Amino acid sequence: MTERKRIYRDSYGIRRTLIWDDDDPDSFTIHTEEDLEPLLDSIARDRDLMPNDGVNKVLGRVPVTTWERACREQWDESDWQKWWNFGEGWDLRIYRGRV
Numbered sequence: 698m699t700e701r702k703r704i705y706r707d708s709y710g711i712r713r714t715l716i717w718d719d720d721d722p723d724s725f726t727i728h729t730e731e732d733l734e735p736l737l738d739s740i741a742r743d744r745d746l747m748p749n750d751g752v753n754k755v756l757g758r759v760p761v762t763t764w765e766r767a768c769r770e771q772w773d774e775s776d777w778q779k780w781w782n783f784g785e786g787w788d789l790r791i792y793r794g795r796v
Contacts, residue, residue, distance in 0.1 A: 700716065713729050713730075714728040731760050737788075740790070756790060756791065782795060
């Protein structure tokens with residue numbers, strides 16, 4: 698049982714690693730890592746610059762890893778509302794009103 702890893706993409710602050718086992722070559726895992734520091738910096742900057750009133754607001758920014766999880770789990774609008782209002786999404790919001 699030999700686990701192997703290969704980084705197959707490392708750009709724009711996102712690293713993807715393919716992980717597989719020689720004993721079961723048909724099964725594999727893709728591990729995604731993301732550097733959130735630039736994202737958090739841009740959110741902090743935009744909170745100060747963007748108005749919180751008016752019709753159109755920028756709600757926030759979603760990390761790639763969360764977006765991929767939402768696609769896999771087929772999130773609907775209520776799942777996104779929970780994530781933005783009560784979950785990990787609160788720190789990633791630019792607009793601080795309720796979704």
